[in-house]
Amino acid sequence: MVPVAELRPELAAFLTVLARGRRLDAEEVEQAVWLRVVERSRAGGLPRDRRAWLRGIVVREVLAAGRYTRVETPVGRVPQRHRTPEEHLLAAERRRAVRRALARLPGRCPQLMTALAESPELTYRQLADELGVPRGSIGPTRSRCLACLRALLQGHRP
Numbered sequence: 001m002v003p004v005a006e007l008r009p010e011l012a013a014f015l016t017v018l019a020r021g022r023r024l025d026a027e028e029v030e031q032a033v034w035l036r037v038v039e040r041s042r043a044g045g046l047p048r049d050r051r052a053w054l055r056g057i058v059v060r061e062v063l064a065a066g067r068y069t070r071v072e073t074p075v076g077r078v079p080q081r082h083r084t085p086e087e088h089l090l091a092a093e094r095r096r097a098v099r100r101a102l103a104r105l106p107g108r109c110p111q112l113m114t115a116l117a118e119s120p121e122l123t124y125r126q127l128a129d130e131l132g133v134p135r136g137s138i139g140p141t142r143s144r145c146l147a148c149l150r151a152l153l154q155g156h157r158p
Helices: 004-021 026-043 050-067 085-104 109-118 124-131 135-153
Strands: none
Touching: 004 026, 004 050, 026 050, 026 135, 085 109, 085 135, 109 124, 109 135, 124 135
Protein backbone atom coordinates (compact mmCIF):
# COMPACT_ATOMS: atom_id res chain seq x y z
CA MET A 1 0.00 0.00 0.00
CA VAL A 2 1.38 3.41 -1.02
CA PRO A 3 1.38 6.08 1.69
CA VAL A 4 -0.81 9.04 0.76
CA ALA A 5 2.03 11.56 1.21
CA GLU A 6 4.05 9.82 -1.52
CA LEU A 7 1.21 10.39 -3.98
CA ARG A 8 1.27 14.19 -3.52
CA PRO A 9 3.53 15.05 -6.52
CA GLU A 10 1.44 12.93 -8.87
CA LEU A 11 -1.78 14.29 -7.38
CA ALA A 12 -0.57 17.92 -7.65
CA ALA A 13 0.38 17.49 -11.31
CA PHE A 14 -2.99 15.90 -12.16
CA LEU A 15 -4.85 18.58 -10.22
CA THR A 16 -2.90 21.41 -11.89
CA VAL A 17 -3.84 20.16 -15.36
CA LEU A 18 -7.53 19.83 -14.46
CA ALA A 19 -7.70 23.14 -12.58
CA ARG A 20 -5.94 25.10 -15.32
CA GLY A 21 -8.47 23.90 -17.88
CA ARG A 22 -11.27 25.30 -15.74
CA ARG A 23 -9.49 28.49 -14.64
CA LEU A 24 -9.37 27.40 -10.99
CA ASP A 25 -6.74 28.00 -8.34
CA ALA A 26 -5.02 24.60 -8.12
CA GLU A 27 -3.69 25.28 -4.62
CA GLU A 28 -7.15 26.02 -3.30
CA VAL A 29 -8.60 22.86 -4.83
CA GLU A 30 -5.66 20.83 -3.50
CA GLN A 31 -6.42 22.11 -0.02
CA ALA A 32 -10.00 20.83 -0.38
CA VAL A 33 -8.69 17.44 -1.56
CA TRP A 34 -6.42 17.06 1.47
CA LEU A 35 -9.30 18.04 3.72
CA ARG A 36 -11.30 15.12 2.24
CA VAL A 37 -8.33 12.80 2.88
CA VAL A 38 -8.18 13.85 6.54
CA GLU A 39 -11.94 13.49 6.95
CA ARG A 40 -11.89 9.99 5.43
CA SER A 41 -8.90 8.86 7.49
CA ARG A 42 -10.65 9.98 10.69
CA ALA A 43 -13.95 8.42 9.67
CA GLY A 44 -12.65 4.92 9.22
CA GLY A 45 -9.48 4.75 7.25
CA LEU A 46 -8.33 5.08 3.69
CA PRO A 47 -9.15 2.59 0.91
CA ARG A 48 -6.57 0.10 -0.36
CA ASP A 49 -6.31 1.62 -3.86
CA ARG A 50 -5.34 5.09 -2.69
CA ARG A 51 -4.10 6.30 -6.08
CA ALA A 52 -7.46 5.73 -7.80
CA TRP A 53 -9.37 7.00 -4.78
CA LEU A 54 -7.33 10.24 -4.68
CA ARG A 55 -7.73 10.79 -8.43
CA GLY A 56 -11.50 10.44 -7.97
CA ILE A 57 -11.47 13.01 -5.17
CA VAL A 58 -9.45 15.40 -7.35
CA VAL A 59 -11.96 15.12 -10.19
CA ARG A 60 -14.92 15.63 -7.84
CA GLU A 61 -13.33 18.65 -6.13
CA VAL A 62 -12.40 20.26 -9.47
CA LEU A 63 -15.95 19.77 -10.74
CA ALA A 64 -17.41 21.13 -7.48
CA ALA A 65 -15.11 24.15 -7.50
CA GLY A 66 -16.00 24.81 -11.14
CA ARG A 67 -19.68 24.95 -10.28
CA TYR A 68 -19.11 27.72 -7.77
CA THR A 69 -16.57 29.73 -9.72
CA ARG A 70 -17.47 32.19 -12.38
CA VAL A 71 -15.15 34.11 -14.61
CA GLU A 72 -15.56 37.83 -14.12
CA THR A 73 -15.07 40.07 -17.11
CA PRO A 74 -14.50 43.75 -16.39
CA VAL A 75 -16.84 45.93 -18.40
CA GLY A 76 -15.49 49.35 -17.55
CA ARG A 77 -17.09 52.05 -15.53
CA VAL A 78 -20.86 52.16 -15.78
CA PRO A 79 -22.23 55.71 -15.84
CA GLN A 80 -24.36 56.42 -12.79
CA ARG A 81 -27.57 58.36 -12.90
CA HIS A 82 -28.14 61.24 -10.55
CA ARG A 83 -29.23 59.99 -7.12
CA THR A 84 -31.95 61.53 -5.05
CA PRO A 85 -31.21 62.77 -1.50
CA GLU A 86 -33.11 59.75 -0.16
CA GLU A 87 -30.91 57.37 -2.16
CA HIS A 88 -27.78 59.10 -0.82
CA LEU A 89 -29.10 58.74 2.73
CA LEU A 90 -29.94 55.04 2.26
CA ALA A 91 -26.52 54.35 0.71
CA ALA A 92 -24.77 56.07 3.63
CA GLU A 93 -26.82 54.03 6.11
CA ARG A 94 -25.92 50.79 4.27
CA ARG A 95 -22.20 51.72 4.43
CA ARG A 96 -22.49 52.39 8.19
CA ALA A 97 -24.29 49.07 8.73
CA VAL A 98 -21.60 47.20 6.80
CA ARG A 99 -18.82 48.93 8.78
CA ARG A 100 -20.53 48.01 12.08
CA ALA A 101 -20.99 44.42 10.95
CA LEU A 102 -17.35 44.23 9.77
CA ALA A 103 -16.18 45.30 13.22
CA ARG A 104 -18.20 42.46 14.80
CA LEU A 105 -16.76 39.71 12.57
CA PRO A 106 -14.66 37.05 14.31
CA GLY A 107 -10.91 36.43 13.98
CA ARG A 108 -9.08 37.81 10.97
CA CYS A 109 -12.29 38.50 9.05
CA PRO A 110 -12.34 42.28 9.60
CA GLN A 111 -8.73 42.58 8.42
CA LEU A 112 -9.25 40.32 5.38
CA MET A 113 -12.55 41.86 4.30
CA THR A 114 -11.16 45.39 4.66
CA ALA A 115 -8.09 44.47 2.60
CA LEU A 116 -10.26 42.93 -0.12
CA ALA A 117 -12.53 45.98 -0.24
CA GLU A 118 -9.77 48.58 -0.19
CA SER A 119 -7.44 46.83 -2.65
CA PRO A 120 -9.51 44.73 -5.05
CA GLU A 121 -6.63 44.65 -7.54
CA LEU A 122 -4.41 42.57 -5.21
CA THR A 123 -3.93 38.90 -6.03
CA TYR A 124 -4.41 36.22 -3.36
CA ARG A 125 -0.61 35.87 -3.19
CA GLN A 126 -0.20 39.61 -2.53
CA LEU A 127 -3.01 39.54 0.06
CA ALA A 128 -1.43 36.54 1.77
CA ASP A 129 1.91 38.36 1.97
CA GLU A 130 0.26 41.54 3.26
CA LEU A 131 -1.83 39.74 5.90
CA GLY A 132 0.73 37.09 6.83
CA VAL A 133 -1.56 34.13 6.11
CA PRO A 134 -1.21 31.10 3.78
CA ARG A 135 -2.36 31.83 0.23
CA GLY A 136 -4.56 28.74 0.15
CA SER A 137 -6.56 29.94 3.13
CA ILE A 138 -7.63 33.28 1.60
CA GLY A 139 -10.51 31.84 -0.48
CA PRO A 140 -12.03 29.60 2.20
CA THR A 141 -11.60 32.29 4.86
CA ARG A 142 -13.19 34.87 2.55
CA SER A 143 -16.20 32.56 2.05
CA ARG A 144 -16.65 32.03 5.80
CA CYS A 145 -16.27 35.77 6.47
CA LEU A 146 -18.86 36.65 3.82
CA ALA A 147 -21.29 34.13 5.31
CA CYS A 148 -20.79 35.69 8.76
CA LEU A 149 -21.16 39.19 7.35
CA ARG A 150 -24.37 38.19 5.54
CA ALA A 151 -25.76 36.74 8.77
CA LEU A 152 -24.89 39.88 10.73
CA LEU A 153 -26.45 42.15 8.14
CA GLN A 154 -29.62 40.05 8.12
CA GLY A 155 -29.85 40.23 11.89
CA HIS A 156 -28.72 36.68 12.68
CA ARG A 157 -25.79 35.57 14.80
CA PRO A 158 -22.83 34.21 12.79
